[in-house]
Amino acid sequence: MSAGAGHPDDPVSRAEDEGAHEPPSLRDRLRALPTFAPGLPTLDPDATPSDPATLFRAWIEEAIDAGVPLPHAMTLATAGASGEVHARTVILKDVDPSGWWFATGSSSPKARDLAENPHAALTFLWPALGRQVRVIGPVTPAAPATSTADFLARSEGSRAAALVGHQSEALTSRQEYRDAFAGALARVQRGPTLVEPTWTAYALAPTSVEFWQASDDRGQTRLRYRTVGHDWEKGLLWP
Numbered sequence: 699m700s701a702g703a704g705h706p707d708d709p710v711s712r713a714e715d716e717g718a719h720e721p722p723s724l725r726d727r728l729r730a731l732p733t734f735a736p737g738l739p740t741l742d743p744d745a746t747p748s749d750p751a752t753l754f755r756a757w758i759e760e761a762i763d764a765g766v767p768l769p770h771a772m773t774l775a776t777a778g779a780s781g782e783v784h785a786r787t788v789i790l791k792d793v794d795p796s797g798w799w800f801a802t803g804s805s806s807p808k809a810r811d812l813a814e815n816p817h818a819a820l821t822f823l824w825p826a827l828g829r830q831v832r833v834i835g836p837v838t839p840a841a842p843a844t845s846t847a848d849f850l851a852r853s854e855g856s857r858a859a860a861l862v863g864h865q866s867e868a869l870t871s872r873q874e875y876r877d878a879f880a881g882a883l884a885r886v887q888r889g890p891t892l893v894e895p896t897w898t899a900y901a902l903a904p905t906s907v908e909f910w911q912a913s914d915d916r917g918q919t920r921l922r923y924r925t926v927g928h929d930w931e932k933g934l935l936w937p
C-alpha cells in the first residue's frame with residue numbers, strides 16, 4: 699500500500715502532526731525507558747563460592763564474554779578529610795589477594811582523598827547481564843616497583859597522558875594541553891623506559907562485596923560478603 703497524502707507515513711502529515719504535539723518531557727522519557735532486556739542470568743546464592751573474589755572473577759569474565767562495553771570501568775567513590783564525596787570512573791587493572799587494583803597519579807584529587815581517608819567504594823554496572831557489584835574497603839598504594847611496572851605496561855599515548863600531569867587542575871585552552879601532550883609523547887618516544895614518578899597503582903582490599911542480580915520477573919537477588927576476622931560471611935539483603 700502506498701503512503702498517500704494524510705497517511706501517517708507521509709512526511710508532510712508526520713511533520714504537521716509532530717508540530718501539533720509537545721515533545722515528551724525528559725521526565726516522561728526517563729520513566730518510559732526499559733530497564734533490562736529479558737534473558738538475564740540468575741544468581742543462586744547456594745551455589746556461590748566462599749570468597750567474593752572468585753565470584754567477581756566469574757562475573758567479570760562473563761561480562762567480557764557477553765560483550766559488555768568497558769566491563770572493567772568502575773565508579774570509584776572517595777571522601778577526603780572534609781567529608782565531601784567525589785566519584786569518578788577508573789579502570790580495573792587486576793583482582794588478586796591484595797584486592798581490586800586501579801592506577802592514577804598520586805597528585806590527583808582522588809589520590810589526595812585517599813591519602814586523607816583510605817576508605818573507598820567501587821561500583822561496577824553490567825547492564826546486559828542485569829548485574830551490579832559494589833566493593834567497599836581501605837585502599838593502599840602499591841610499592842614503587844609495582845606502580846612502575848603498571849606505568850610501563852601502558853600504551854605510549856597513555857604514558858604521555860600521565861606524564862602531562864596537572865590532572866583536574868584548571869586548563870587555559872585546549873591548545874595548552876595539546877602542546878603539553880605532544881611534548882610528553884616525544885619524551886616517551888625518546889625514552890621508552892621513562893616513568894612518571896607520581897604514577898601509582900592502588901589496591902582496594904574489600905571488607906564488603908555485594909553482588910546484585912536483576913531477574914526477568916523483577917525479583918532482584920542481593921548477596922553480600924563481609925569480612926568477619928579472616929573469613930568471609932555471606933548473607934542475603936532485601937532488594
Ligand SMILES: Cc1cc2nc3c(=O)[nH]c(=O)nc-3n(C[C@H](O)[C@H](O)[C@H](O)COP(=O)(O)O)c2cc1C
Nearest residue numbers: 771784786787788789801802803806807808809866
Ligand atoms: C572510561 C574511563 C576510564 C578512566 N580510567 C581512569 C583511570 O584508570 N585512572 C585515572 O586516573 N583516571 C581515569 N579516568 C578519568 C577519571 O574518571 C577522572 O576524570 C580523573 O582521574 C580525575 O579524577 P579526580 O579529579 O577525581 O582525581 C577514566 C575516565 C573514564 C571515562
